[in-house]
Amino acid sequence: MRLLALVPAIYDTSPGQRFRMEQWEPLLRRRGVEITFEPFESEELHSVLYQPGNLRRKLSLVLRAALRRITALRSLSDYDAVYVFREAALLGPPLVERWIQSRGVPIVFDFDDAVWVPTVSPTNGYLSLLKFPAKTRTACKISAHVMAGNDYLARYAQRVNRNVTVIPTTIDTDKYTIEAKHKADDVPVIGWSGSHSTAKYLDALRPALSRLAERRKFRLRVIGAPEFKMDGVEVEALPWRSESEVADLRPMDIGVMPLPNDRWTRGKCGLKALQYMALGIPTLCSPVGVNTAIIRDGDNGMLAATPDEWVEKLEQLLRSAPLRTQLGAAGRATVEAGYSAVSQAPRVQDILEAAVGKRGS
Numbered sequence: 001m002r003l004l005a006l007v008p009a010i011y012d013t014s015p016g017q018r019f020r021m022e023q024w025e026p027l028l029r030r031r032g033v034e035i036t037f038e039p040f041e042s043e044e045l046h047s048v049l050y051q052p053g054n055l056r057r058k059l060s061l062v063l064r065a066a067l068r069r070i071t072a073l074r075s076l077s078d079y080d081a082v083y084v085f086r087e088a089a090l091l092g093p094p095l096v097e098r099w100i101q102s103r104g105v106p107i108v109f110d111f112d113d114a115v116w117v118p119t120v121s122p123t124n125g126y127l128s129l130l131k132f133p134a135k136t137r138t139a140c141k142i143s144a145h146v147m148a149g150n151d152y153l154a155r156y157a158q159r160v161n162r163n164v165t166v167i168p169t170t171i172d173t174d175k176y177t178i179e180a181k182h183k184a185d186d187v188p189v190i191g192w193s194g195s196h197s198t199a200k201y202l203d204a205l206r207p208a209l210s211r212l213a214e215r216r217k218f219r220l221r222v223i224g225a226p227e228f229k230m231d232g233v234e235v236e237a238l239p240w241r242s243e244s245e246v247a248d249l250r251p252m253d254i255g256v257m258p259l260p261n262d263r264w265t266r267g268k269c270g271l272k273a274l275q276y277m278a279l280g281i282p283t284l285c286s287p288v289g290v291n292t293a294i295i296r297d298g299d300n301g302m303l304a305a306t307p308d309e310w311v312e313k314l315e316q317l318l319r320s321a322p323l324r325t326q327l328g329a330a331g332r333a334t335v336e337a338g339y340s341a342v343s344q345a346p347r348v349q350d351i352l353e354a355a356v357g358k359r360g361s
Contacts, residue, residue, distance in 0.1 A: 001356060003035045004079040006069070006088045006096070010039045010046050012242050016112045017085060019169045019271055020149075027345035033352060036079075038072045040065050040090050050196075062091055069096060080356045081106045084139060086115055094135035094142075101142045106355040109139045109157075112149035112169055114267025116156065140164075144355035147348070149269035150290040165351055168290075169269040170341040171278040176246060178280035178332055181253075187234075188318050191221040191252030191281070193272055195240065199225040205258050208310040209233050215311075216318045223248050249279055253324060254317050257285040258310075270294045274339050277301065277331030282324045284313055294339070300330035 007017050025035050041049065045061040048054050066089055073096070076082070082105055088096035100107055116136035140146050141160040147167045148154035157164045190209075192202050202222065209220065210232045222228045224240035238248055249255075255276030259265045266289040273294055276283040283301040285291040295301040302317070304310040317324055337343070 001033045001081070001352060002079045003033055003081055003083055003352060004072075004076070005035050005037045005083040005085070006040070006072075007037055007085045008040050008087065008090060010041050010043060011037060013046060015271055016169075018242075019171070020110060020112060020167075021083060021085060023170060023172055023341045024345045024348050027341060028349055028352075031346070031349050033349060035083075038069070040069060040088075042068070065090065066092070073099065076100065076103055076105055079105065080359070081108060081144070081352060083108050083110065083352075084143075085110050086113070087135065087139070091131055093132045094138040097135070097139050097142060104359065106144035106359050107139075107142065108145050108147065108352060108355050109143040110147040110167070111136065111139075111153060111157075112267075112269045114153065114156075114264050117263045117267070119264065144358050145351050147351060150267070150293070152266050152289055163354075165347070167344055167348060167351075168339050169271050169274065170339055170344045171274050171335050173278060173336055173340045173342065176275065176278035176335075178328070179250065181251065188218050188253040189221050189236075189251050190218050190254045190256060190314065190318075191223070191249065191276075192256050193223040193240070193249060193275065195224045199228055201258050201260070202228070202256075204260065205256065205310060206230055208307045208314070211307075212311050212314055212318075216315055218318055221248075221252055246279070249275060249281070252276065252279075252281050254314065255281045255283045256314075257283065257291065259286040259288040259291070261286070261288045265289060273301070274335055277328075278335040278339075280325075280328035280332045282317055282327035283331055284310070284317065294334065299327075300334045301327055 005021055009017055012018060042065060045065055048058055069089055082100050084107055116133050118133050137160060140157040146157040146161050146164045148157050148164060149169050151166060154164050154166050213233045219234045219236055222235060222237040226237045226239045228237045229235055257272045268289055270290045273283050273285050285295055285303055287303040287305050295303055297303040302313045304313050
């Protein structure tokens with residue numbers, strides 16, 4: 001099978017792509033699926049897109065990217081199906097998706113966020129107005145099959161398409177392994193991984209972590225927001241780097257994933273929690289969206305809804321190394337059982353083959 005993958009970002013830069021099709025690709029290749037990735041972004045566009053300002057340059061680069069996308073589709077007849085992750089073009093209505101449909105080539109649409117919810121980027125406010133989030137509904141409707149990262153997303157897709165399957169975001173369990181910790185001191189580390197745009201979720205823990213710091217000694221490791229600081233708390237802030245991602249996560253003794261409860265966050269697929277759990281790091285999350293499906297409170301991780309609960313449960317974990325080990329091992333087992341790339345890639349192949357089988361029927 002030959003599959004054309006229309007993805008938003010250049011290779012190994014976007015979490016959604018990296019922990020979905022990019023991760024499944026080598027496993028699918030061994031099963032006879034040949035995937036050609038066509039990113040919408042260019043290197044130049046990627047370098048400026050998430051920086052403030054430069055609106056004219058960004059818009060010019062986006063238009064060039066759209067022309068490249070059209071050029072890539074000239075070879076559409078060479079492929080058995082098209083995989084679209086989130087959207088075929090960064091801006092505008094679903095013209096590319098409709099054009100592919102008109103050529104009779106089956107589309108498998110995959111999404112891991114509530115991308116139909118209008119949002120305004122802090123760095124691209126005006127460009128955000130051109131994103132046409134309602135095109136998600138069209139993409140779901142015209143696709144031969146929809147892969148949704150969780151039940152919340154699946155329910156949205158099922159309004160317009162009966163062929164919807166939940167495929168969770170997955171972890172490469174050969175790469176993410178439990179190893180003995182080697183630290184220069186005995187100060188426990190509470191860790192969070194994200195980006196500048198998601199650091200606002202960690203901000204919500206400021207009161208709880210400040211209270212906790214008055215009771216217990218710990219260090220806060222922040223990955224992906226290197227300028228992050230917190231009064232009264234020792235912070236070690238690092239940039240995110242693909243090549244050292246796992247090594248940067250390993251020193252964490254506790255992993256946290258705070259989230260508000262809204263239409264956007266209910267669409268998230270629990271990637272941070274799964275990364276921590278795969279490394280045997282005990283995980284504490286807000287009980288929002290898929291987190292309540294991944295985490296069984298007190299069994300394979302913990303859930304905290306209020307500042308008092310965050311303080312209480314973080315203190316429990318800081319106080320007890322055996323509890324951390326127990327929850328960490330259970331979390332790892334959860335990932336191996338249902339959230340590993342190797343467990344989900346065969347299901348993805350079945351979906352692709354079913355979509356190709358419908359071609360011309």
